[in-house]
Every structure is written in structure tokens, then in C-alpha cells.
Amino acid sequence: MTVIDQDMRDIIERAMLAFAATVCEDGSPNLSPKGSVRVYDDEHLAFMDIASPTTIANLRRDPRIEITAVDFFSRRGYRFKGHTRFAPPGTPEYEWLNSWLLEVNGPGYPANEVVVVEVERVLPVLSPAYTWGGAEQDALTESWEQRYRTTIAARKLGDPA
The missing domain is CATH 2.30.110.10 (Electron Transport, Fmn-binding Protein; Chain A)
Structure with missing residues (x-):
């Protein structure tokens, strides 16, 4: 099985x-x-x-x-x-x-x-983004990858965000 x-x-x-x-x-x-x-x-x-x-x-x-x-x-x-x-x-x-x-x-x-x-x-x-937000996986994945890249880049520049 x-x-x-x-x-x-x-x-x-x-x-x-x-x-x-x-x-x-x-x-x-x-x-x-x-x-x-x-x-x-x-x-x-x-x-x-x-x-x-x-x-x-x-x-x-x-x-x-x-x-x-x-x-x-x-x-x-x-x-x-x-x-x-x-x-x-x-x-x-x-x-x-x-x-x-x-x-x-x-x-x-x-x-x-x-x-x-x-x-x-x-x-x-x-994620509720799928069920209530109508998100599609590719768009949601791209959005979160960008958020992580932005956060990592900010930390490298000394911004604690």
C-alpha cells in the first residue's frame, strides 16, 4: 500500500x-x-x-x-x-x-x-492563501522566494529587518 x-x-x-x-x-x-x-x-x-x-x-x-x-x-x-x-x-x-x-x-x-x-x-x-485567497502555487512560490531574498539581502546590508 x-x-x-x-x-x-x-x-x-x-x-x-x-x-x-x-x-x-x-x-x-x-x-x-x-x-x-x-x-x-x-x-x-x-x-x-x-x-x-x-x-x-x-x-x-x-x-x-x-x-x-x-x-x-x-x-x-x-x-x-x-x-x-x-x-x-x-x-x-x-x-x-x-x-x-x-x-x-x-x-x-x-x-x-x-x-x-x-x-x-x-x-x-x-496556506489559507490557497483556500481563501485564491492563490496559485507558482505565483505564491515566486512571491515568498522574493520575500526571502529581500530579507537575506537586507540582513547582509546590516538591516535587522
Whole structure:
């Protein structure tokens, strides 16, 4: 059964940063940025435990997770809900993700274990600009790319805006 389609794959690739939500022991939420979220196959996401002691402790106690990936330029993305398991060094999931991590970041990154997420439900994330503003994706993407370029250029010139 295919849960993760090509558009979802593309969003995760473009987002480059996703956010993982877990539940702390006291019931409070824990939201953690993850730069290593990748699509493993049609039903699983994976990310590396690089520096995530709270996330990992929460998942060992309660394997439920939600990962949200949003393409900030197109203002849309997905929420992936599911359950996790761990893949230590030597497993296919670990070797696959660690190879990518080394390729992207070079040696020296702490790669403790892989968190494999069995995706059970996917929900879209869509800016109100689409539903109430009648925006079209290409125009919205161009507009937000320009906003980011302007902000970056202003910061380079010393303007804190």
C-alpha cells in the first residue's frame, strides 16, 4: 500500500527541515527540528538520531510521532502521523541513511541510530492563501522566494529587518 506519494517526497526534499512532535513523560509536547528526515519507502520515513535525547527518550516510552514538512516557498506540506521503531548501526535503514548523511555533511556527524516511522496517516498542510485567497502555487512560490531574498539581502546590508 502506497502512503507516501511523489508530491510528498518532493515536499520533504525541498523542505530540508522537518519538525517531529513527540509526547513528554508529563504529557507536554516536544517539538524538535530534524534535518535528516528522508523517505525510506512508500510507507516509511526515517531520520537519524544525531542530537535528540529528549525525542528518543519520548519515543522509547511512547512510539507515537507526527512529522511535519513544509515547503516554505510554496506554503504547503504534509503532516505524517505514525509509530516508530529504531534501526541501529548495521541495519539496512541505518546504513542507507548514514550513507546519505556522510555524503551531505561529511564525516564526523554523530549517527547514533535511525528512527523509522511507519506512516499511518498523512494530512495536508495548506496556506489559507490557497483556500481563501485564491492563490496559485507558482505565483505564491515566486512571491515568498522574493520575500526571502529581500530579507537575506537586507540582513547582509546590516538591516535587522
